[in-house]
Amino acid sequence: MFERLQERFETLFKKIKGQGKLTEENIKEALRDVRIALLEADVNYKVVKDFLEKVKEKAIGQGVLTSITPGQLFIKIVYDELTQLLGSSHSPLNLGGPPPHPIMLIGLQGSGKTTTAGKLALFLRKKGKRPLLISTDTRRPAAMEQLKKISSQIDVPFFSFEGQKDPLSICKDARQYAIKTYSDVLIFDTAGRLHIDEDLLEELVEQKKAISPCEVLLTVDGMTGQDALNIAKAFDEKIGVTGFILTKMDGDARGGAALSIKAVTGKPIKFIGTGEKLDCLEQFHPERIASRILGMGDIVSLVEKAQEAFEEKKAKELERKLRTDQFTLEDFREQLRQVKKLGSIESILSMIPGFSKFRSSLDLSETEKELKKMEAILNSMTKKERLNPQIIDGSRRLRIAKGSGTTVQDVNELLRKYNELKKLMRKLTRGELKGFKPGIFFR
Amino acid sequence: MGFLERIKEGLKKTRYELKARLEAALKGPLDENTLREIEEALILSDCGVETSTRLVEKLKEAWKKGHLKDPKDVKKVLREIIGEILKSVERPLRIDNYRPFTILTLGVNGVGKTTTVAKIGKALISDGKKVLFGACDTFRAAAIEQLSEWAERLGAEIVKHKEGSDPAAVAYDAIKAASARNVDVVILDTAGRLHTKSNLIEEMKKIKRVIARETGSGPHETLLILDATNGQNAIQQVKSFHEALTVSGLAITKLDGTAKGGFILPVSELFKIPIRYICVGEKLEDLLPFSAEEFSKALLEE
Numbered sequence: 001m002f003e004r005l006q007e008r009f010e011t012l013f014k015k016i017k018g019q020g021k022l023t024e025e026n027i028k029e030a031l032r033d034v035r036i037a038l039l040e041a042d043v044n045y046k047v048v049k050d051f052l053e054k055v056k057e058k059a060i061g062q063g064v065l066t067s068i069t070p071g072q073l074f075i076k077i078v079y080d081e082l083t084q085l086l087g088s089s090h091s092p093l094n095l096g097g098p099p100p101h102p103i104m105l106i107g108l109q110g111s112g113k114t115t116t117a118g119k120l121a122l123f124l125r126k127k128g129k130r131p132l133l134i135s136t137d138t139r140r141p142a143a144m145e146q147l148k149k150i151s152s153q154i155d156v157p158f159f160s161f162e163g164q165k166d167p168l169s170i171c172k173d174a175r176q177y178a179i180k181t182y183s184d185v186l187i188f189d190t191a192g193r194l195h196i197d198e199d200l201l202e203e204l205v206e207q208k209k210a211i212s213p214c215e216v217l218l219t220v221d222g223m224t225g226q227d228a229l230n231i232a233k234a235f236d237e238k239i240g241v242t243g244f245i246l247t248k249m250d251g252d253a254r255g256g257a258a259l260s261i262k263a264v265t266g267k268p269i270k271f272i273g274t275g276e277k278l279d280c281l282e283q284f285h286p287e288r289i290a291s292r293i294l295g296m297g298d299i300v301s302l303v304e305k306a307q308e309a310f311e312e313k314k315a316k317e318l319e320r321k322l323r324t325d326q327f328t329l330e331d332f333r334e335q336l337r338q339v340k341k342l343g344s345i346e347s348i349l350s351m352i353p354g355f356s357k358f359r360s361s362l363d364l365s366e367t368e369k370e371l372k373k374m375e376a377i378l379n380s381m382t383k384k385e386r387l388n389p390q391i392i393d394g395s396r397r398l399r400i401a402k403g404s405g406t407t408v409q410d411v412n413e414l415l416r417k418y419n420e421l422k423k424l425m426r427k428l429t430r431g432e433l434k435g436f437k438p439g440i441f442f443r
Numbered sequence: 444m445g446f447l448e449r450i451k452e453g454l455k456k457t458r459y460e461l462k463a464r465l466e467a468a469l470k471g472p473l474d475e476n477t478l479r480e481i482e483e484a485l486i487l488s489d490c491g492v493e494t495s496t497r498l499v500e501k502l503k504e505a506w507k508k509g510h511l512k513d514p515k516d517v518k519k520v521l522r523e524i525i526g527e528i529l530k531s532v533e534r535p536l537r538i539d540n541y542r543p544f545t546i547l548t549l550g551v552n553g554v555g556k557t558t559t560v561a562k563i564g565k566a567l568i569s570d571g572k573k574v575l576f577g578a579c580d581t582f583r584a585a586a587i588e589q590l591s592e593w594a595e596r597l598g599a600e601i602v603k604h605k606e607g608s609d610p611a612a613v614a615y616d617a618i619k620a621a622s623a624r625n626v627d628v629v630i631l632d633t634a635g636r637l638h639t640k641s642n643l644i645e646e647m648k649k650i651k652r653v654i655a656r657e658t659g660s661g662p663h664e665t666l667l668i669l670d671a672t673n674g675q676n677a678i679q680q681v682k683s684f685h686e687a688l689t690v691s692g693l694a695i696t697k698l699d700g701t702a703k704g705g706f707i708l709p710v711s712e713l714f715k716i717p718i719r720y721i722c723v724g725e726k727l728e729d730l731l732p733f734s735a736e737e738f739s740k741a742l743l744e745e
Contacts, residue, residue: 039492042674045483109697109725110553110670141592146585149606153584194700221553225489225674227702248552251637253676276552276582365642 022062022074030074031056034294041254041293044229047263055081079290086259086286091243091268094214099184100132100175102211106204106239107219108231109192112247112273114143116219117189118150119273119281124185125156132183134159134174136167136207137191147189154278157181167191167203171210188213195234204239216241217270220257222249228257229264236265247273250280258289327422329386333378336371373406377414380404389418478502481517488705488742489674494712498524522739528708529735534717536664536692536732538567538628543575543621545629545654545661547614549647549688550668551680552635555696557586559668559722560632561593562730567628568597575624577617577631578603579610579650590632597727600624610634610646611653618657631662638683647688665690666719671697671704681710692719695733699724703742 031052038048059077095101103120105113114135121131133151135158137143144160151158159174171188178186188211193200208216218241220228235241244261249272258269269284378386380403385392392400392415401408478499485495498521505511505520538544546563548556557580564574576594578601580586587603594601602617614631621629633650636643654662667690669677684690695704698721707718718733 036492039486040675042489042676045486108672108700110555112553140589142585142588145588146583149584196701221670221672223551223670223673223676225672225677225702225706226487227489227672227700228674230701231672248637251551251639251676252679253674256674 022059024056024060027056027059027074034078037294038256038259041256042223042225042228042260043256043293044226044260044263047229047260050263051081051085051259075294079294082259082290082293083287086262086289087268087284090283090285091270092283093270094242095129095185096214100178100186101184101215102175102186102188102213103215103217104188104190104208104211104213105217105219105245106190106235106241107192108194108221109140111192111219111221112245113192113219114146114150114189115276115278116245116247116271116273116281117147117187118154118156118278120271121151121156121185121187122154122278123271123281124187125154129185130183131185131187132157132159132174132178132181133187133189134170135189136170137189138165138167138170139191143189143191150278157183167207168210171207175211186211195231195238201234201238208239215243217243217245219245219247220261222246222255222257222272223251223253224257226260229260232261233264236267241265241267243268243270245269245271245273246284250274250276254293255289256293258284259293327425329378329381329389329418330383332418332421333375333386336375336378340371340375373404373410374414374417376404377401377406377411389415477517481521485705488703489677490705491675491678491709494705494709498708518743522743525708525739525742526735528711529718529738531715532693532707532711532718533733533735534719536717536719538572538663541658541660541663543618543626543629543658544663545618545621545631545658546664546666547631547633547651547654547662548666548668549633549684549690550635551637551670554635554668554670555722556580556635556668557589557593557632558725559694559696559720559730560590560630561597562722562727563720564593564599564630565597565727566730568599572627573600573625575600575602575617575621575626575629577601577613577629579613579617579631580634581606581608581610581613582634586632586634600626611650614650615653615657618654618661638680644683644687651688664692664719666692666694667716668694668696669704669706669710671695672700672702673706675706677706678709678713681714681716685714685716690714690716692717694718694720694722696722698722698741699729705742707738 034055035048035052038051039045043051055078058081059074062073062077093103105117105120107113114137117133117135121133124131133147133156135144135147137147148158148160159170159177161170161173167190174186174188177183188207190204190207191200193204195201216239218232218235220231224231232241232244244258244265244267246255246258246261246269249255255272261267262269269286269289271281272284272289274280274282377400380400381392385396385400392411397408397411401411404411481502482495482499485498486492490498501524502511502517502521511517511520548560550556560576564576567574574597576590576599578587578590580590581604584606587606591601591603593599600620602613602620604613604616610633617629617631620626631650631654633647634643636647638644651662651665665688667681667684669680673680681690681693693707693710693716695707695718698704710716711718721731721733721738723729723731
């Protein structure tokens with residue numbers, strides 16, 4: 001999509017070259033393209049309409065600076081408006097007042113409440129809280145069992161009770177139990193229900209009264225279409241939500257639902273679910289979702305991540321070592337670790353514009369496996385071996401292979417790669433390969 | 444008035460009912476405005492920009508040709524156009540050509556696979572068939588317990604392993620057990636997986652290979668389950684799953700909310716995969732065979 005948008009903006013640029021100003025006439029086509037982009041990202045029709053009006057207002061009459069093209073200026077206006085609408089900054093959980101702090105999770109069937117409850121508990125536990133998981137889902141078969149299993153996976157207590165069939169009494173008893181066990185955050189997982197099911201919504205209202213939660217979080221499937229707006233609106237009006245969690249955002253859905261939700265309720269999106277594993281819960285960053293909705297790729301996040309991982313000092317040190325030909329296996333391992341800090345290869349690549357198109361045709365899991373194997377081998381060496389690779393003889397290789405669960409061939413392969421890399425580096429630093437600079441590889 | 448207020452205000456006025464929108468649109472003569480309103484209604488049903496625009500183009504054509512004199516006919520003509528698209532995918536599932544007939548379900552997380560398996564099971568059992576469930580979702584916590592409970596309630600046979608075991612091995616055992624226990628239909632419930640996760644797609648391919656090897660002819664149905672609440676990503680789901688696993692039928696769940704599942708129009712046009720079932724409620728009886736006519740009516744809220 002970005003490619004298409006970009007292409008269209010190029011033609012736009014050609015048309016208004018020399019005009020120096022954005023006018024209703026010359027942005028008409030660009031607006032149409034943004035409209036299609038937003039609708040294809042499942043932003044609600046109404047929201048798109050109002051949004052474009054606002055963009056139009058902002059854009060018309062804007063003088064085009066010499067340093068950027070009109071197309072760039074226009075997309076910047078769109079992007080800024082989008083980011084602003086999604087919420088200007090990250091909004092943390094509100095855990096004010098004396099503990100225990102109850103959090104209530106509500107949503108449609110299959111939106112990911114139970115998994116999210118587990119993720120939230122793990123997130124809070126890592127922050128030093130003592131969460132307690134409670135399920136009031138007495139309707140779906142084995143729903144309680146599911147949360148119980150999740151709680152034991154993350155080592156967080158689960159409130160279990162004998163033969164209690166009524167969600168309301170569960171709410172009340174859980175509070176007592178929390179006080180007894182010194183839990184400071186109570187996470188209530190409720191049964192999934194439709195936003196038009198009056199009876200079940202009433203049941204939620206009752207539960208909310210019994211719990212008096214400091215957060216009522218609605219989980220919404222990130223793949224939701226136009227209906228996201230109806231869902232968010234209905235739950236917010238009937239129950240009163242304090243925020244949203246957008247789930248299943250690890251797929252290729254563009255997540256336009258986020259914009260619809262925010263626009264209709266004005267409540268913040270607090271987290272996004274980015275994977276099946278229980279540590280896959282991220283804080284919501286409006287600017288990232290803005291790029292994603294527009295299909296621009298998340299360059300900002302990528303740059304940030306890269307900055308975090310490749311600490312400058314280490315990079316400089318590495319460059320010095322390369323120049324002086326002291327690149328050891330110890331440094332090699334450090335490099336691997338830096339790459340790993342960025343996240344999975346897939347998650348890194350998905351931030352690059354246009355990658356989603358190729359995602360299915362690439363098999364990245366193999367590369368990931370290869371990296372893991374290499375790290376295991378390096379970890380099985382002694383520090384002495386890593387610093388002086390030349391001492392690694394046959395018997396050491398056998399030991400390393402055994403220790404890392406690989407074969408001697410794998411160890412040989414790694415040493416070969418290391419030697420090649422070293423040779424290449426030597427050539428580069430001596431300027432034998434023209435046109436290359438060592439910095440290109442490691443920065 | 445701020446942006447948010449404007450939307451809220453707008454929502455109060457138009458409650459998203461296609462019916463009301465269409466009727467309002469049809470009060471005046473058929474002009475650009477009316478057509479735009481129709482397009483809006485279609486987009487709001489998740490039909491997608493391209494399909495909606497194309498449908499409106501067709502209406503315009505019909506109007507120009509004189510097939511559409513009275514604006515009141517717009518709905519009828521639109522229903523016919525949609526009905527025509529959907530008619531080609533209205534092919535109910537026939538389970539009498541193989542025995543045991545093997546159904547492999549798949550879909551992204553949370554679309555309602557396990558519940559749909561139970562619903563299909565219930566329908567078949569009411570039909571006098573002997574049904575066996577294979578609990579191939581060994582990943583999600585308590586998925587096996589959930590299916591077991593359904594099996595018990597419905598009186599279906601079940602084959603299950605421990606959580607975390609190989610789903611292909613469960614499929615193998617389910618098929619072996621089906622032959623031994625003289626079962627008519629095997630329905631395999633699998634773990635939800637996003638269509639973008641290549642390792643999980645590979646796992647599914649393996650399950651399919653095992654079924655093919657053990658049955659010689661199966662799976663006789665590879666049923667992709669789609670959530671009607673989803674938007675344009677549903678097209679992507681069908682595309683990826685179909686490319687990797689050759690889907691032979693679709694089931695659309697959660698049509699009891701306000702979502703219309705309009706994506707089935709582009710999906711039907713692009714992939715021509717038969718739609719077997721729709722789910723219109725939480726009760727076990729709420730599974731219906733897909734009908735093009737009924738669906739077009741529902742889509743246009745008639």
